[in-house]
Amino acid sequence: MTDKTLHIVGGGMAGSEAAWQAANLGIQVVIHEMRPKVETFAHQTGNLAEMVCSNSFRSDDSEQNAVGLLHWEMRAANGLIMAAAEQHRLPAGGALAVDRDAFAEFVTEKINAHPNITVEFGEVNEIPSTGTWIFATGPLTSPALGQAIAKETGADRLAFFDAIAPIIYHDSINMDVAWMQSRYDKGETEEEQKAYLNCPMTKDQYEAFIDALLEADKTEFHEGETAGYFDGCLPIEVMAERGRETLRFGPMKPVGLTNANDPENKPYAVVQLRRDNKLGTLYNIVGFQTKMKYGAQADVFKMIPGLEDAKFARLGGIHRNTFLNSPTLLDDQMRLKSKPNIRFAGQVTGVEGYVESAAMGLLAGRLAAHEILGKPITSPPGTTATGALIHHITGGAEAKTFQPMNVNFGLFPPVEGLKSGRRGRKDRYKAYTDRAKSQFNEWLEGQS
């Protein structure tokens, strides 16, 4: 082992991909993986890159879908996770689903056979001050390491639960019904006074909404998952169970607001949405974290006036998830600002999903390898899927309300001169993906 060795903690989606990328650039890599010595509640095997739940990498359409585009970029960068997925692909329509055991075994074999990679089994529970490290310990980062990270970053910068309210594309909201206003017009500037998007409800609409919430299908918590979350962020359906008026006195209170589309009529309840990114393309529903099943969420939330045609960038959820407040903690090279010898990658950086996590591993592996080689590179531009994600987590997202994010076109800067709204969507997405592919290739070529 030399001081040019790259240490990677966690051999999951991100850690395996990071190791593969760095090793292919000639770097000596040691993966430190705690399983099977120390287990998590979700992993079942000692394999690297184990899929803990679904066996799908989602859409493989690289022209109309942002996650499909991420697949494309990872393939272009010789990604191991995509190669393994391709090798063990199962029929699944337009989605990329895999035989999960064969997939993880393939990744494990490739890593074990790589001459530049060593795997050491054991838990890492401190943040070293020397050496080059990538921490890719995922949503189920071991508690001891979680404590060490919290000590380094400040406890308020590391979350252990992911309480996500649904996020909606702004261009799918009906602004003839909704209006922009902050409660009591609070704020110094007009932008602040109109920071929230409001959807009004009549009494009948509110009552029907509460009924739907109470009747909706919900997912259950895994054992050990509930500790510590109930204080801060109650799911809306739990609030509704506590009393039919609870929401109207909580996140749906109608006070301090006048419906700009119908000023004479006072709404009985109001659902508020808050901007979720600097571009203003995404809005989250304030206080609407939920354990409703995905199908039920779409049905119930479309009952909200103004959201009848809502398109969701992501649906809500609450589950165990350790993640950093990356917008404040990481620089644009994924390094911890307070200890630049440490990078983070994968879901712990505040991306969500197998593909996004692997993509962040791919990037961290390349960035770290180039740094060790003395040839630093920049991250890909924000017009690419990989770049859009890294820009979002290291600066584009609102730090105060930061929650894990899937890749989606709302994170991309618009292509000028294209129609907005539903009609132009197909052309717009094609323009995004064409632009991304050419700029991702340029980024790759710039590294040789």
Ligand SMILES: Cc1cc2nc3c(=O)[nH]c(=O)nc-3n(C[C@H](O)[C@H](O)[C@H](O)COP(=O)(O)OP(=O)(O)OC[C@H]3O[C@@H](n4cnc5c(N)ncnc54)[C@H](O)[C@@H]3O)c2cc1C
């Ligand atoms: C219950 C559950 C269900 C999920 N379902 C889905 C789903 O259906 N689809 C989806 O796309 N995503 C799902 N996710 C998210 C999923 O975990 C991530 O998408 C992906 O696995 C994250 O990749 P990662 O490499 O960041 O973390 P992981 O793949 O979890 O890898 C992290 C690795 O680090 C190891 N590790 C942790 N702490 C230490 C330590 N201190 N020392 C050494 N090693 C350590 C772990 O053992 C693990 O191998 C789910 C997550 C959970 C918790």
